[in-house]
Amino acid sequence: MSRPRLLHADDSEAILAFSRAALGRWYEVETAANGREALERVRALRPALLLLDLSMPELDGAAVVARLREDPELASLPIIIASSERARGEALVGKGAVAFLPKPLRADVLVSTVDRVLADARAAEARTRLQALVVCVGGLRVAVPLDCVRLVLRLPATQPLPGSPSWLNRFFVLHGEPVRVLDLARRFGVEHEVGHLLRQLVVVEVRGRALALCVDQVEEPREFSADALRPREALGGSGHPALREALRALLQTPEGFLPLLSPEVLVTPNLLQELARSSDEDPPAA
Numbered sequence: 001m002s003r004p005r006l007l008h009a010d011d012s013e014a015i016l017a018f019s020r021a022a023l024g025r026w027y028e029v030e031t032a033a034n035g036r037e038a039l040e041r042v043r044a045l046r047p048a049l050l051l052l053d054l055s056m057p058e059l060d061g062a063a064v065v066a067r068l069r070e071d072p073e074l075a076s077l078p079i080i081i082a083s084s085e086r087a088r089g090e091a092l093v094g095k096g097a098v099a100f101l102p103k104p105l106r107a108d109v110l111v112s113t114v115d116r117v118l119a120d121a122r123a124a125e126a127r128t129r130l131q132a133l134v135v136c137v138g139g140l141r142v143a144v145p146l147d148c149v150r151l152v153l154r155l156p157a158t159q160p161l162p163g164s165p166s167w168l169n170r171f172f173v174l175h176g177e178p179v180r181v182l183d184l185a186r187r188f189g190v191e192h193e194v195g196h197l198l199r200q201l202v203v204v205e206v207r208g209r210a211l212a213l214c215v216d217q218v219e220e221p222r223e224f225s226a227d228a229l230r231p232r233e234a235l236g237g238s239g240h241p242a243l244r245e246a247l248r249a250l251l252q253t254p255e256g257f258l259p260l261l262s263p264e265v266l267v268t269p270n271l272l273q274e275l276a277r278s279s280d281e282d283p284p285a286a
Contacts, residue, residue, distance in 0.1 A: 003028045004118060008051040009038035009064070010082070015105070019051065022107040023114060035059025039067060042074060049118055052097070054083040062088065065096035078121045080113060128226045132251070132260060134219040135202060138190025140243070142259045143222075143251055144202060150210065151203040152218050155181075155196065168267070174210065179203065182266060183214045188243050192216055204263045211263065228252045229260075242266075 008019045009032040016031045023029050030045055032038040036058040042050060050068075054061035061081060068074045079096060081089040084103040093100050098117055101110060132143035133152075151174075158170040158181055167186035171178045181201065185192045192199065194216045201212040230250040248262040 004048040005030060005045060006049050006051065006114065007032060007038065007041055007045060007047040008082075009033075009035065009041075009056065009061070010051075010053040011056045012053075015053070015082075015103070018105060018107075019110070022105075022110050026111070027114070035061060035064045038064050042068065042077065047077070048121070049114060050077055050079045051082050051101075051114075052079055054081065054085050054088055062092060065092055069096045076121075078117050080117060082110075130224045130226070130229070130251075130260075131221055132224060133202065133221050134258065135184075135200075135213070135215040136193075136217040136219070137215040138185040138188065138192055140188060140190060140259075142184075142243070142261050144204065144213070144261050144263060145248075146221050148204045148206070148263055149202060150205055151201075153201050153203070155199040155201055155214060172212070174203070174212075177210070179210045179212050181212045181214050185214070185216075187266060206264045206267065211267065213263070213266075224251050224253075230257065 003026065005028045006023060007030045008016055010016055010019075011033055013033075016033075020029045020031070030041060030047065032041045034056045038050070038052065038056075039059070041047075052061045052064060061083065065079060068077055068079070078098050080099045080101060081092055081097045082101045082103065082105060083089045086100070086102055089097075089100040089102070098120070099113055101113055131146040133146050133149050134141060134143050156172050158172045161169045161171055161180070163169075164180075167183045168180055170181040170183075172181065173179070199214055199216060200218050201214055202218060203210055203212045205211075228251050230252055243259060246261050246263075246265045248260045248265075251258040251260050
């Protein structure tokens with residue numbers, strides 16, 4: 001795996017050499033000797049982070065920050081000001097820069113600050129992306145948000161629950177607790193494409209309760225950017241009303257639109273409370 005690439009801009013070769021020595025074990029460190037070169041190298045290299053001095057020839061650090069923030073493609077680049085000008089450096093934190101390091105630099109503080117800023121940047125990026133589990137049932141492909149998925153397993157032996165809807169009338173015991181099985185094929189009005197023994201369960205959490213979605217096939221998790229999300233109205237008319245009701249959104253993929261389900265909509269709150277109450281008061285024997 002390649003190491004994250006950093007760019008350090010400073011007009012002191014001694015400072016740049018120190019940075020390469022302190023960070024080079026964990027990161028690929030590129031350098032620039034002035035502000036104008038820093039801008040050029042940021043655009044060419046697209047580093048994960050920029051370490052930036054303030055007083056430099058041709059273009060000072062504050063001007064570099066301003067120009068980067070004006071560029072939509074580079075505005076999110078994390079910038080650490082590394083300078084002896086404490087007042088100016090601290091004034092830029094929150095106004096284009098994310099941290100300030102005073103000179104003379106200390107190796108341990110430099111490394112820990114870079115580590116923290118990059119970790120924060122990764123966490124922020126993750127919040128703009130959606131991870132989903134793609135499942136197939138009865139010829140339909142739908143996605144389930146990965147943050148609500150607890151477990152995937154082969155369909156075990158199940159027992160009946162008389163009086164429940166046909167698509168929610170089986171259960172099995174998981175870690176000593178009864179778990180309802182919601183048959184997505186029956187819920188959406190389609191036929192399973194694989195036999196009973198080949199079906200899989202995706203156990204999700206719905207309002208604090210485990211619910212197992214019975215499907216034909218489970219694909220590998222996928223990650224989608226925020227701009228792949230489309231409003232549910234983009235689906236247009238649907239021959240599966242229950243599917244349309246359960247839609248959170250649509251995901252734009254190279255293969256076309258992929259419905260993203262809201263598992264909590266598959267079961268009404270009243271029905272879920274009734275089922276939970278019956279399970280708590282009189283759990284069926286396994």
